[in-house]
Each structure stands twice: as C-alpha cells, then as structure tokens.
C-alpha cells in the first residue's frame with residue numbers, strides 16, 4: 001500500500017481509489033457529502049430509506065438503519081459494488097422537538113433507535129471491511145445539540161450526546177486496528193430537514209430569522225460546509241486525527257458575543 005501522507009506530489013485531500021458509504025446520503029448534509037467525496041475521487045455508495053435523491057456516479061442502496069437485517073444487507077451490497085470499504089459516514093438521523101415532558105416512550109425509542117443504534121448497526125456491519133483498508137475512517141454526524149443546551153430539543157439532544165460519547169469510545173476501541181473515528185458538530189444547517197421545520201412554524205420567516213440570529217455568523221450553516229469538514233476527517237489529510245468533534249456551527253459553541261449594538 002502506498003503511504004498517502006508522505007508522497008510530496010499527492011494532495012492528501014484527494015480520495016482517489018477509496019471506497020465510501022454515506023448513510024442518509026440522499027438528502028441534505030449526506031447528499032452534499034456523497035457528492036464531495038465523489039468529486040475528490042472516491043467511489044461512493046449512498047444508503048438511505050429513499051435513495052432516489054442520489055444520482056450517478058453515486059451508487060444507490062435502499063436500506064433502513066433502524067433494522068439490523070436491512071443494514072447488513074445494505075452494507076454487504078455496498079461493499080460488493082464498491083469492491084471494499086475505506087470510509088463510512090454515519091449521517092442518517094431524524095429530529096424531535098419538545099421538552100422532556102413532551103415525547104412519549106415510543107418516540108424516545110424511535111429517535112434513539114435511528115440516531116444512535118443506526119450508527120452502531122452500520123459500523124458493526126462495516127468494521128470487518130474497514131479493518132482490511134489501509135486508510136479506514138468513520139465520520140459520524142453529531143450536532144451542536146450534543147454540547148449546548150438548546151430549548152425544546154431534549155430527546156434529539158440526548159441522542160446526539162450519545163453520538164458524541166460513542167464517537168470517542170469507538171475511536172479508542174479501533175485506533176490500534178487502524179480505524180480512525182471522528183464526528184462533526186453542525187450548527188443549524190440549511191437542509192430539507194430544516195426547511196420542513198420552518199414550514200411547520202407559525203411564522204416561518206420569523207423562525208428563520210431567529211435561527212439565523214442564534215448563530216454568531218448571523219446565518220445558517222450550509223450542507224456543503226458540513227460536507228467539507230466530513231471530507232477532511234475522512235481523508236488522508238486527517239491521518240493523525242481521531243476521537244475529535246469538529247464544530248461547523250458559525251461560532252455557536254465557542255463564542256460569547258455581546259449584542260451587536262453593545263459591541
């Protein structure tokens with residue numbers, strides 16, 4: 001195997017010859033990621049409940065991350081089509097709103113099942129293939145909700161807090177097998193999901209303005225900006241990076257600004 005990090009004329013951001021699987025890759029952040037990985041030279045399969053949003057050269061795999069048999073078959077089909085696996089992006093996820101009083105047990109089980117166990121099932125099925133790779137990387141889509149208390153997001157935040165801890169534990173378990181594990185923590189990103197949330201609001205325009213204002217940069221993050229962070233963590237450029245959470249949140253986690261008028 002070539003050492004991709006030391007060849008002086010090799011751009012370590014390139015992914016030529018690498019094979020990648022992106023869950024939830026038919027929409028939003030996952031689709032932007034799948035496209036970027038492919039643009040950088042990877043052969044990419046998208047695993048999604050409804051993969052129709054992914055177009056060639058992306059390979060489409062229909063599977064449900066909340067069903068272990070479906071995941072095993074989906075990962076198997078992806079590995080067969082790609083001829084191996086180097087990069088896994090665990091991105092499929094669903095939202096929930098409300099305080100701890102608002103969601104019933106069935107909703108808690110459902111969201112944790114998709115957002116947390118979905119990553120467990122997919123990684124479990126992928127690991128035997130990743131271990132054979134000379135450049136194995138897992139990137140999980142976590143959230144600002146893992147590290148900041150957001151109102152009306154008790155269940156969703158709990159699921160992403162678990163994703164953050166799971167990322168660190170997986171990074172420790174697999175570092176000596178040559179498998180790196182990291183996550184990205186997006187702030188509110190302008191994806192179809194957030195579009196659906198805005199559509200459901202009483203005053204979508206006011207809701208968008210409030211979400212924009214919550215981020216120090218004054219605007220939502222784009223799916224492409226999150227994809228760029230995922231592609232970095234998945235690439236040989238990040239060969240020494242494991243067990244980290246990379247925030248792509250317009251400064252929301254780290255900055256404490258005074259009101260614009262006060263400066």
Ligand SMILES: NC(=O)c1ccc[n+]([C@@H]2O[C@H](COP(=O)([O-])OP(=O)(O)OC[C@H]3O[C@@H](n4cnc5c(N)ncnc54)[C@H](O)[C@@H]3O)[C@@H](O)[C@H]2O)c1
Nearest residue numbers: 024027028029048049064065092093143186188189191193
């Ligand atoms: N949009 C945001 O503001 C934001 C912020 C932080 C984190 N995230 C995270 O980013 C990820 C992607 O979000 P998005 O905004 O791009 O959402 P999206 O709804 O645009 O895309 C999610 C994709 O996941 C797929 N999916 C859902 N459940 C699935 C299942 N059980 N099995 C297989 N596929 C399934 C959907 O079909 C869809 O294609 C999620 O994990 C989300 O929690 C989003």
